[in-house]
Amino acid sequence: MLSFFKVNDPLRVIFIFILLVIIRLPIWLSDIPLLTEEIHWLTLGAKLAEGKAMYRDVWDNVAPISAGFYWLIAKFFDGSRTAYFIIAAFLTALQSIMFNSMMNRSEAYKQKTFVPGFIYLIASNFSFDFMTLSPTLISLTFLLIGLRSLLRMERTDTEQSILNTGVFFGLASMAYLPSFSFLLMGIFALATFRVSSFQRLFLAFIGFSLVWGSYLIYLYYNQALESFVQASLMSIGWNEHDFIQSWDQILIILGFPLLMFIFGSFRTFSNNAFINYQQSIQQVMLIWVITAIISLIFSIYTTTFQLILFVPAIAFFTAHELLMIRRSLIGEITTAFYTLSLLGIMYATAFGFLPKNLDSPYQDALSQPINGMETLGERVIVFGDDFNYLKGKKLATGYLNWEVCNRFFDQVDSYDEIRSIYNSFEEDMPDAIVDLNGKGEQVLSYLSIIKEQYEKVILDNGAIIYKRKN
Structure with missing residues (x-):
């Protein structure tokens, strides 16, 4: 498996799509109940499809781009959960391909390969609720596009790339508000890439402000600005943080991927054979993890589908670890172990194949029938x-x-x-x-x-x- 994806062949994209369908098909065909948050999003989309305006006629704190996705699905797909699954799968495949492409173009590894994209795909399935269309998943797509602009700094150092970084991080925060914290990561990373001019660093903030400024003006003319500020912006830090799932439930899902990240990052940072630019990318991906944690703190609730923000860093360092294994047999065994372990945890927790003394980590996140x-x-x-x-x-x-x-x-x-x-x-x-x-x-x-x-x-x-x- 590892040797197959080591070849940087564009045809591997086809296998990415096929593999994604094979992994997710059992979930798609199952009768796993809706997440309570899925009921929330479906209800929101249906209300907006009635012609109501977000933040003016409907009071909710879902960010505007995500609300737009839910409106479109309700309008054209009658609020189908299947549509959520299909669009989420498309975004995941797109993210995997985009992540692999940006790592090859930035020469983050010693060789051009499809291993980062493959690991990204596998890591995007360690929790079954990654398979639905959450605001976090939508936001991550824009964050990766922003990261792609960010990684061009060492090669180009152009004002346009810096501005694009701020624009896409702004769009990411308009899909999932706590993603605004990635702007700070972007500015810090730009400084890491030797963009020392304050004026140039400020371009990222201008790009971010252009996105939000345009939207706020739109809300002002539609008499929804005050409601948006109260419903969404001021919900960050004002409302009590809600743990939909407890930390021990989250750790059941996150535990093994966390170990993969630790092993991969330790192996990567203990190797001294990387050039300065590659070391800079490694530092950026480490900052990514810290920023993802900060975004969880700013969120008004914590649940497992938000953990998808950690997938790029897990994929980045795990790919480094696998590519540094010299013996092909050991590399294949390690890859198979990681793959089977991640998917095994996902299927076991999703379908309840757990020890009798261990409750499902999703029991507080799944919908419950209300008799009557x-x-x-x-x-x-x-x-x-x-x-x-x-x-x-x-x-x-x-x-x-x-x-x-x-x-x-x-x-x-x-x-x-x-x-x-x-x-x-x-x-x-x-x-x-x-x-x-x-x-x-x-x-x-x-x-x-x-x-x-x-x-x-x-x-x-x-x-x-x-x-x-x-």
Whole structure:
């Protein structure tokens, strides 16, 4: 396997696509439940497909480019999970090919080879939720394009490449907001590549600002700027960090890839045969890991699909390790061991093939059925942060994400706010109001005319529902 991908043959691209399909087909054909975040994205896309505007009519903190992807899928593919899988697979294959190309063009290794792309592909599958279209995956595509511009600095050192680095890191942050931290990595890396002029370094910030400035102007003219700032930008650091999966659950998934990264980086940095430019790239990829950790800190929640940001660094250093193995047999055995271990962990955790005393690391991330919801109508609003109640439903009103919307309902004693809530209900009356935290009852007490149209129902799990009367 290693010897096959050591050949830098463009035809290896075909094998990348075939291998990706073979690896992911069991997941695609399985009945693994939706992630709760997938319900979130599907619901958001469906609402936007109704003609509603993000941050003006729909209150959520998903970044704009990712929201655009979900809108397109809802509009043209009827919100199909299959579309999420196919687009995610295409982006993963594209990233693998792009990563391999940039490493060969920058001469990061002692030989031109397809091993980095192959390892990138395998590492992109160590968690089954990498296979869905998460904002992190979308953002990573732009980050890699920015990295490609960054690695040209030693060869070209042109203002255009520096500007492009800032532009693509800006686009990455518009797909996944915590990716803004990679701009700092980019500026530091530019300095590493001996771009010592402050004016030139500032070009990266200008490129980043051009992207965001254009979008903010667009929001201003569409009367959505204030809502965007409150819903998305100010959610970073304001909202309480939510661990969808605990650290021990995450380490079950990340443990072996982390060991691969440690072994690969130790082997790479202990070798003194690299030229200065190659050492600079190694330092950049090490900084990449630190920046990915920082992005997790700035995220409003932590879950395993965010770990895909670490894949480029894992692939980079593991490829170095494999290419430095002199005996071909040992290289083949090591490659096979890494491949089978990563895929084995992915399949075992995805399908629950685990020891009896070990719970699935995804048990808190997967959706759970809610008995009784199927009889409560199609359009639902949830007072609370459980997206399970929206599975198979459509969102009524624009109040989707409780972390964003609770500020509206905390001000129900304000005439302007209660009038706004009343208008939202009047325009898009819910068939069911799910009240998980008591706020629903409080709001209805201010909306007496609307409250008369509902009756109180208690589900088997104790959840309070206000069902619209026939």
